Amino acid sequence: MSYLKPSFHREPEMDQQSIACPANMLTVYPLRT
Known part of the structure; x- marks a missing residue:
């Protein structure tokens, strides 16, 4: 909850x-697509 x-x-x-x-999300997004 630190991001909040x-x-x-x-x-x-x-x-x-x-x-x-x-x-991580930005790096995984393009890799998963």
Whole structure:
């Protein structure tokens, strides 16, 4: 649920998850299609 948090209130650990989640989805989307 870290991605639901505001962008201006990001934490080091949350930042990694926030980037990893969308990054994985964006990378898997084109590969799955």
